[in-house]
Amino acid sequence: MARVLINFPQRAKRGDIIEIKTLIQHPMETGYRLDNKGAAIPRDIINCFTCAYNGDEVFRIELFPAISANPFIAFSTVATESGELVFSWTDDHGQTQTETRQITVE
Amino acid sequence: MNGVLRPLLALAAATVVAAAPDEKRSGYDFAGPEIRAMQDDDTANPGNLWVLQGETLWGKRAGAADRSCADCHGDAQVSMKGVAARYPAFDAALRRPIDLEQRINQCRTEHQKAEPLSWESDELLGVSAFLARQSRGLPITVSASPESSPFLDLGGKLFEQREGQLNLACSQCHDENWGKRLAGNLIPQGHPTGYPVYRLEWQSLGSLQRRLRNCMTGVRAEPFEFGAPQAVALELYLMERARGMPMDAPAVRP
Numbered sequence: 001m002a003r004v005l006i007n008f009p010q011r012a013k014r015g016d017i018i019e020i021k022t023l024i025q026h027p028m029e030t031g032y033r034l035d036n037k038g039a040a041i042p043r044d045i046i047n048c049f050t051c052a053y054n055g056d057e058v059f060r061i062e063l064f065p066a067i068s069a070n071p072f073i074a075f076s077t078v079a080t081e082s083g084e085l086v087f088s089w090t091d092d093h094g095q096t097q098t099e100t101r102q103i104t105v106e
Numbered sequence: 107m108n109g110v111l112r113p114l115l116a117l118a119a120a121t122v123v124a125a126a127p128d129e130k131r132s133g134y135d136f137a138g139p140e141i142r143a144m145q146d147d148d149t150a151n152p153g154n155l156w157v158l159q160g161e162t163l164w165g166k167r168a169g170a171a172d173r174s175c176a177d178c179h180g181d182a183q184v185s186m187k188g189v190a191a192r193y194p195a196f197d198a199a200l201r202r203p204i205d206l207e208q209r210i211n212q213c214r215t216e217h218q219k220a221e222p223l224s225w226e227s228d229e230l231l232g233v234s235a236f237l238a239r240q241s242r243g244l245p246i247t248v249s250a251s252p253e254s255s256p257f258l259d260l261g262g263k264l265f266e267q268r269e270g271q272l273n274l275a276c277s278q279c280h281d282e283n284w285g286k287r288l289a290g291n292l293i294p295q296g297h298p299t300g301y302p303v304y305r306l307e308w309q310s311l312g313s314l315q316r317r318l319r320n321c322m323t324g325v326r327a328e329p330f331e332f333g334a335p336q337a338v339a340l341e342l343y344l345m346e347r348a349r350g351m352p353m354d355a356p357a358v359r360p
Contacts, residue, residue, distance in 0.1 A: 003158050007149035021149040027309075069309035070152040072144075 002026055004099050006087060011104045012079035020051065020059075021074040024089055024097070030065040048090045049073055054083035079105045130351055131284075133303075133359050136294045141306070145358040153235055153304040153356025156228065156311045160236025163229060169220025175233070178217065182240055190238040191246045191353050194342045196254045202335055203257050203342050206234050207313060225332035231311045235302045238355035245352055246299065248345040257335075261343025264336060270327030276340075291360065297348035298341070300357020311356060314341055 008020040024046065031043025043065065051059040058077045082105045090096045134142060144150045164175045164182055179185045194203040197212075204212065210233050211222035223230035250258075265276045279288065280296035287293065301314040308316075315337055319329035330337035 003155045005149045005154060005158070021147070023149055023152060023155065025152075025155040068306070070155060072150050072152070074150075 002089075002097055004087075004097070006099060006101055008085070008101070008103070010102075011106065014079060014081070014105050016079045017076050018079050018103075019074060019076045020085070021072070022049075022087060023070060023072045025070055026089075026091070028063075028065075028067055028069045028071060032065065044092050046071060046089045046091045048088075050088050051075070051077070052086045052088075053077060054081065079103065081105050130297060130348065131295050132297050132299045132348075132351055132354065133294045134300070134354055134357060136285075136292045137359060141358050141360060145300075145354070151304065151356065151358055153302070153311055153358065154239075156232045156235040156302070157239045157356060159228060159232035160234070160239075163233050164236060169214065169218035171217060171219040173218055175213070182236065186237050186240040188241050188244045188247075190234075190241040190355065191244050192248055194338050194345065195249060196251055196257075198253075201253075203254050203338055205315070205333075205338050205341050206237060207315070208333055208338070210234060210237075226313060226316055231302050231313065234313065235311060235356045238302060238353065241353040242355060243352050245350045246345055246348050248342060248349065250346070254342065257339045257342055258346055260336065261339040261341070261346075264340045265343055265347075270322065270325035272325040274325045276321070296344065297351055298344045299348060299351050300354045300359070302355065303357045303359050305359050307360065314344070 002025045004025070005023040006021070009016075009018050012018050026046050027044060028046065029041055029044040031040070031045075033041045035041050045065055045067065046063055049059075049061050049063065049071075050057055059075045061073060061075075063071065082103060085101050085103055087099045087101070088096050134145065137145070145153075148154055161182075167174045167177070176182070190206055193206040193209065195209070196202070197204045197209075207225065207230055210230065214220045215222050223233070248254075268275045268278075276296065279293050284293045284295045298314050298317075301317070302311045303314075303317065304311050305317075315330075315332050318337055318340060319332075322329040330340075
């Protein structure tokens with residue numbers, strides 16, 4: 001499992017716009033590079049990231065080979081109700097890493 | 107034309123680092139505002155991914171002794187505070203200074219009876235980043251013990267010595283020409299305050315040894331092997347040269 005950092009206000013007022021910041025460890029290999037023997041290094045990137053807030057998708061991004069290693073993604077959403085935020089990163093191998101965090105809305 | 111040019115000139119003036127010639131400046135002072143913001147925000151600083159890994163390894167048992175770092179050293183926030191700011195440190199048994207990475211591996215082989223971690227592996231960078239993080243904000247204070255003084259002298263000599271096909275010494279860039287540009291990049295003073303450092307060019311965390319090898323390759327010299335005594339002497343000299351500067355590891359640099 002890749003290491004992940006997620007940061008957002010744990011408590012928010014209803015209707016507040018909250019900023020959510022995420023960072024994940026990933027090489028984001030472009031597929032354009034050669035190794036020291038001249039063989040192409042196969043592409044290996046996270047191609048999709050989503051965030052669901054109590055089951056509703058509030059954010060989705062498609063990523064392409066120009067994104068740097070260890071992609072940092074920040075976005076905002078409106079705090080509507082207490083519940084859980086589910087973050088998913090999907091890579092070229094089709095593997096998905098999912099992280100769940102709780103938020104309290106008052 | 108003048109109206110277009112003026113804001114550009116103002117911008118150029120703002121990026122020039124102004125300091126007294128004898129003032130010590132960290133690489134942080136030379137970095138742009140975006141890079142500083144990246145370093146200062148714990149979620150945006152990718153070095154913290156390695157810190158997280160190091161924290162896990164700190165508590166994980168390893169080797170034939172089946173002991174973790176924490177079994178002997180306890181809470182790193184207490185026991186490791188300021189430790190990274192004192193390395194390289196003189197090792198009485200080896201009769202020479204060793205750097206933080208070598209000390210971690212010494213602990214692994216002697217006390218954990220485990221395989222040493224390889225240079226620049228995520229594991230070794232993780233532990234060293236986790237330790238260096240415990241010294242954030244604390245001043246660099248390498249020991250000025252009489253035993254390490256010959257090695258300090260050697261490091262100083264290496265810093266002043268011209269080498270490679272470009273025939274350049276470290277001091278020619280980092281003492282005499284800091285603040286000027288080398289191929290579009292600002293030349294910093296070369297103070298190792300933030301190692302291991304997340305370098306955007308590397309897209310990864312890297313040790314001071316890697317950085318030194320990088321500079322040596324840059325002047326077309328044959329780089330020291332990882333962990334070579336000369337490389338550690340140079341590290342020791344650089345840390346002494348940066349004495350009193352606050353640590354900012356894991357730093358982000360261009």
